[in-house]
Amino acid sequence: MKLMAHEQTVPLSSPDITDAEREAVMAVLKTNRLSIGPRTEAFEALVAARAGRRYGVAVNSGTSGLHLCIRALGITEGDEVITTPFSFIATTNCILFEHARPVFVDIDPETYNADPSAVEAAITPRTKAILPVEVFGNTAHFDRYERIAKEHGLLLIEDSCEALGGILNGRPAGNFGDCSVFAFYPNKQITTGEGGLIVTNDENIRDLCISMRNQGRDTTAWLSHRRMGYNYRMSEIAAALGEVQMHRLDEILAKRRKVAEMYDNALTDLADAGLVHLPPMTERENASWFVYVIRLGDEFDQTDRDTILKRLRENGIGCSNYFAPIHLQPFIMETLKTKPGDFPITEHIAARTIALPFFSNMTGEQVARVRDELDEILHSIGKKTRK
């Protein structure tokens, strides 16, 4: 039996894969070169060019890419790295992998990115680097982080895992600081299934990352291991998929901007009524949308938000509480002695965020369906919460 449009599930995300990607992957499978080959090199060159960087190093995840940056920059035990608690856990984990100390700062409520003045205030003699994130694809403040890093002699790693194709004052995401990392999990703007990519202008960082992604090998001799390394290699199959996705990046970003615009229009009434805040996004007309995350009005609390998530899911709408604050994750509280109340802006916002279904081929009917479900749930909950 065919389901009616209003009964169909709307997924939280969905990759945009065409026959061109399928053919590119099949072409690799017809060769005997399934790892370390021409597709990886071509993919690296495309991503590096897009970020305005000289070099690209493909790896098997964004997390691996961040880890290699931390190691390549010599960040180690005793070093402090200033970062944001409003991100995906990998941003903090890559610092902990090397026994360095993540130092969290609160976020700017207007952009959801680390507050630049808080970054500056958190600098101590032990600070070695800043690791901020382009949250949900928003490039805001990266010029300021770069200035702060220069003024204080600090390293800057740009976590661009959510921002491929984004722009800030004419500069692309991935262009700020010493090195930057992109990620290609299937919910990202483009995907390689799993994958990540480091971009940099620094030959030394590039060489170290190439060596460490491949068991610390010398770049010249296969079984000569100059340093400790990992198997963080990307396969040719993944790279071929990524290469075609990169050629389609502008098309994909344009489609995503259109979906974001449909949401902006559909949710205007709810925003005007103060029930929700639309996603903050710098340079909206050039933006690289990763997700579409709304924030509930202040009158709602986390329990309301969780009820809304549950009811949306029951009605076939994919959604998520994006992000849960990193400093409140059990093992982070144990390791870094963080606690509720430490970063009030992050906590206030994180308690009220809802990632709505968002993908490049989302239709106007699907956006309308999400809007209608949300409207109904919000009004029924609003009645109970508003005095």
Ligand SMILES: Cc1ncc(COP(=O)(O)O)c(C=O)c1O
């Ligand atoms: C901000 C941020 N950093 C790092 C990562 C890690 O990327 P991956 O999942 O590919 O390891 C992600 C991916 O979800 C992310 O969103």
